[in-house]
Amino acid sequence: MTTICSVRFNGKTAIAGDGQVTLGEKVIAKATARKIRRIYHDRVIIGFAGGVADAVSLQDMLEGKLEAYNGDLRRAAVEMAQAWRKDPTLQKLNAMLIAFNDKDLLLISGNGEVLEPDENVVAIGSGGNFAQAAAIAMTRHANDMQADEIAHEAVKIASGIDVFTDDHIVTDEI
Numbered sequence: 376m377t378t379i380c381s382v383r384f385n386g387k388t389a390i391a392g393d394g395q396v397t398l399g400e401k402v403i404a405k406a407t408a409r410k411i412r413r414i415y416h417d418r419v420i421i422g423f424a425g426g427v428a429d430a431v432s433l434q435d436m437l438e439g440k441l442e443a444y445n446g447d448l449r450r451a452a453v454e455m456a457q458a459w460r461k462d463p464t465l466q467k468l469n470a471m472l473i474a475f476n477d478k479d480l481l482l483i484s485g486n487g488e489v490l491e492p493d494e495n496v497v498a499i500g501s502g503g504n505f506a507q508a509a510a511i512a513m514t515r516h517a518n519d520m521q522a523d524e525i526a527h528e529a530v531k532i533a534s535g536i537d538v539f540t541d542d543h544i545v546t547d548e549i
Contacts, residue, residue: 376539425470
């Protein structure tokens with residue numbers, strides 16, 4: 376379980392995520408996992424929630440699709456989501472991804488969905504709803520903040536509510 380939140384604000388897109396990895400419902404196995412990564416020549420940033428091995432498989436698949444479609448994130452995401460949905464082996468993967476570059480901010484799910492958020496905020500994981508609500512409020516009312524500060528603060532707020540989210544937060548932005 377985890378919380379990943381991405382925000383597009385004032386011309387920048389940022390992502391923040393905690394580092395907690397849990398085993399089952401009761402054991403914190405690691406507090407400093409890195410669930411945010413740069414892929415495709417550092418031009419796409421992804422964040423994932425769900426099983427780590429599953430997320431790495433999806434990362435590899437997305438990178439392959441980005442290579443196949445010359446870095447077109449939107450097309451690569453749709454092709455990946457279609458493959459994920461159609462392949463019985465891939466359907467067993469338990470993860471969600473946020474992916475963005477300088478043009479697109481997308482949520483990619485195993486249901487075959489590729490969604491672009493209405494409010495330039497998207498969050499996933501066990502604390503995703505808390506982080507998303509906090510980030511939307513900040514984008515509406517905190518004009519003096521930057522995208523990375525909003526994403527970081529949103530995950531920090533979620534960590535105070537969701538027991539599966541910690542406050543070892545990593546951020547990145549384009």
